[in-house]
Amino acid sequence: MSDYNSAAIEEFNGGVWVFCEQRQGKMMPTSFELVSEGRKLADELGVELCGVLLGNGIEALAKEAGGYGADKVYVCDSPLLKDYTTDGYTKVICDLVREFKPEVMLFGASNIGRDLGPRCAARLHTGLCADCTHLDIDTENYKEYLRGASSLAPAAIDGIKDESRNLKMTRPAFGGHLMATIICPRFRPAMATVRPGVMKKAAFDAAKAEACEVIRPAFSLCPEDMETEVIKIAKAAEKLVDLVAPRWWYQWAAESVKMWRAESVWRKSWQRSWAVWLEVRAPP
Numbered sequence: 001m002s003d004y005n006s007a008a009i010e011e012f013n014g015g016v017w018v019f020c021e022q023r024q025g026k027m028m029p030t031s032f033e034l035v036s037e038g039r040k041l042a043d044e045l046g047v048e049l050c051g052v053l054l055g056n057g058i059e060a061l062a063k064e065a066g067g068y069g070a071d072k073v074y075v076c077d078s079p080l081l082k083d084y085t086t087d088g089y090t091k092v093i094c095d096l097v098r099e100f101k102p103e104v105m106l107f108g109a110s111n112i113g114r115d116l117g118p119r120c121a122a123r124l125h126t127g128l129c130a131d132c133t134h135l136d137i138d139t140e141n142y143k144e145y146l147r148g149a150s151s152l153a154p155a156a157i158d159g160i161k162d163e164s165r166n167l168k169m170t171r172p173a174f175g176g177h178l179m180a181t182i183i184c185p186r187f188r189p190a191m192a193t194v195r196p197g198v199m200k201k202a203a204f205d206a207a208k209a210e211a212c213e214v215i216r217p218a219f220s221l222c223p224e225d226m227e228t229e230v231i232k233i234a235k236a237a238e239k240l241v242d243l244v245a246p247r248w249w250y251q252w253a254a255e256s257v258k259m260w261r262a263e264s265v266w267r268k269s270w271q272r273s274w275a276v277w278l279e280v281r282a283p284p
Contacts (some may be wrong), residue, residue, distance in 0.1 A: 004098045006125045007138070012188035015048040016041050019093070019103040020065050022053065023084075024233075027061050029201070030108035032068045034194055036202035037135060038106055039069030044137040046104065048072060050210055052096065053188060054089055056082035059214065066212020067204040074215050075102075080223065083230035084112050090119045092219050097124055099217070102189045104167050106135075109193040117193045127184035128191040129169035131196045134179075136168040142181075145170075150179065169191065 005011070008090045020031040035051060042049035051065040051073040076092050093116070097105070105120075107113035121128035132134050134149075136142040139162045146157045162168075166183040167190040172280040173180040199204035223229075 004124075006187040009186070009188045012101045012103045014100040014102040015071075016045065016098075017050050017052055017189070018065075018070070019105070019106040019107045019113065019116070020051040020053045020061070020062055021108055021110060022055050022058055023112075025058060025061070026053070027064050027109065028110065030110060030133040030196040031065065032193075033105045033196070033199040033201045034108055034130070035065050035070050035200040036069040037201065038104075038192070040168070041104060041135060041137050041233045042071075043142070044182065045103065047056075050074060050102065052076075052093060054081045054092060056080075063209045063212055064213045066201050066208060067209035070142035070203075070212055072213045072215055074217055076219050078219075078221055080221050080226065083233065084116075085226055085228050086115055087114055087228060088120060088221060090123060091225050092221055093120050094123050095219055096217060097189060099153050102174070105189045105191050107191070107193045113193050117191060121191045124189070126189060126191060127174045127182075128186040128193070129171060129182045129184075130193045132169045132192045132194045135194070136167065136170075136190065137201075139163065142168050144149075171214060201243065206248065 016038045018031065018034045021028040022031070031051075033051070038049045041275055048071040051062070051070040051178055053062055053073055054076045056077060056079050057062075059075050059077060074096060075097070081086055081092065084246070085097050097120070102176050107117035114130070117128055118130070119144070134145060136145060139160065143157050143160060145159075146152055147154070150157075164185065166185050166279045167194045168181050169190070170179055172178075198210075
């Protein structure tokens with residue numbers, strides 16, 4: 001779009017967008033967390049929540065995003081989008097943003113999101129806040145968050161006055177020793193990558209999934225637009241660590257019980273031997 005201007009923020013009324021990351025035909029859990037959080041932001045702004053889904057043969061996944069709160073899902077289906085490439089995904093998303101002009105766009109802070117988000121922000125000449133742990137639009141909600149999560153004086157929190165539609169993006173700074181809130185007041189869309197697992201995933205609603213509108217926008221993508229080609233995806237068969245119930249803890253506990261039992265048997269045997277020795281050595 002030749003008339004695209006990221007500084008003309010009044011033109012960006014295309015809602016809140018969430019990049020719905022899928023890999024090999026399976027939606028990533030972070031996407032559902034972002035859709036759930038995006039629903040809150042869209043309600044605060046009074047706009048629609050839209051998902052953006054790229055891939056090949058992935059249209060059936062669109063309804064899943066609807067079940068977590070998306071009003072619409074833009075589906076871009078092409079064999080060239082089957083596997084993630086920076087060039088292909090960036091071009092398609094940037095073309096969509098230039099056409100529909102969303103106010104906010106969220107990415108998961110995965111390997112793909114951390115690569116794709118900054119590239120799109122730079123090409124669209126807008127700001128991006130990385131690794132966010134909290135998002136707000138409504139100032140009163142933001143103040144309530146500060147009361148519970150910051151050491152600011154109550155008077156300082158009450159004195160915050162912001163009636164704008166800026167996305168307030170909070171993330172750890174200085175090695176996690178403080179939390180910084182960042183806004184992007186001059187450009188749109190306001191972009192953020194969000195850490196996996198920090199946003200609460202809503203319950204799946206089948207009625208919302210059925211009501212979700214699937215849009216197939218026209219887009220242009222050819223092999224000449226892509227400087228990289230995925231030849232093969234090889235997965236390493238590595239032993240995964242169960243972070244929910246770590247096996248090392250159970251192994252340590254089992255070994256400790258064995259040692260305790262062995263020590264008890266040894267202690268009883270030693271006590272019997274000592275008693276016999278004392279009996280033998282006792283004077284007549």
